[in-house]
């Protein structure tokens with residue numbers, strides 16, 4: 001076979017070989033087979049020295065053309081395989097919302113959402129409205145109307161993020177008390193679940209983003225006994241077993257008198273752990289009789305109207321109900337944690 005034919009054959013082989021490649025990593029070794037140091041075309045080029053000037057011209061020209069053509073095959077093949085890879089990736093990532101998922105991957109409600117829904121049902125069965133309020137609040141609703149004057153030291157306990165226009169991420173659900181007083185005609189009963197935010201040092205029982213359920217009853221002659229009855233009903237229905245509670249004085253500018261209702265820690269059974277800060281008790285349900293100034297801000301006459309309010313710490317209640325030893329699981333998006341509740 002003469003050299004020209006050999007060169008033609010090398011090109012044909014190269015075409016077939018590059019066409020058959022399926023992985024980008026195969027391109028360089030294949031290129032070397034033909035035009036690398038020990039490639040078949042290089043081998044022919046090395047023989048050019050022994051040819052006549054005339055033959056050198058013809059064979060050399062042909063060899064150069066084929067070398068360029070093989071370089072072209074390399075570029076073409078790389079492009080083809082890269083496009084194929086991108087296409088395969090796109091196809092593997094297609095999200096078909098209508099395709100049924102294997103049951104293990106099916107979504108479920110977050111444990112906090114579940115208990116919130118249960119609490120709403122319990123209160124609706126007692127004749128309460130369920131209300132909502134904005135997460136970005138005015139200073140007036142979050143503090144001022146709740147009897148926290150501008151320089152009140154109790155504001156320090158609830159630091160938060162402020163927007164440029166002096167609004168803030170609400171630090172509790174109590175601003176909905178003020179909104180309810182303006183919106184509803186007394187006598188009324190309402191609860192308002194929602195997410196709240198505080199500049200907080202995070203630990204096993206403190207988050208910077210957590211959930212509360214505000215409760216408020218307004219009527220004539222509302223007493224602490226009425227308040228305790230409602231709290232008791234809530235705890236009996238949520239825990240479905242006897243719960244040890246303790247009531248102690250608590251200070252909140254918007255109630256008078258104010259109380260802290262603590263429950264015995266379910267995580268350690270009262271022995272002491274990181275959740276209850278080794279006290280055996282967990283602060284869960286602060287409450288009290290509505291301060292006359294708050295009623296006035298709501299446009300009600302405190303000589304006629306009375307009431308009680310409470311602010312349940314929903315995350316901690318869920319922790320007690322399921323014996324969860326760290327609040328940080330709730331916002332962690334950890335599927336191993338969340339899946340445990342999807343079947344409950």
Ligand code: FA5
Nearest residue numbers: 172174206207210283284285286287309310311313316
């Ligand atoms: C309040 O937020 C008052 N607004 C509650 C209230 C309402 C009192 C109506 C009286 C009348 P406090 O800061 O204690 O109070 O929070 C209420 C509950 O939220 C606590 O008992 C606790 O269960 C929960 N809580 C407070 N801070 C955190 C936090 N950083 N992480 C998780 N839960 C929290």
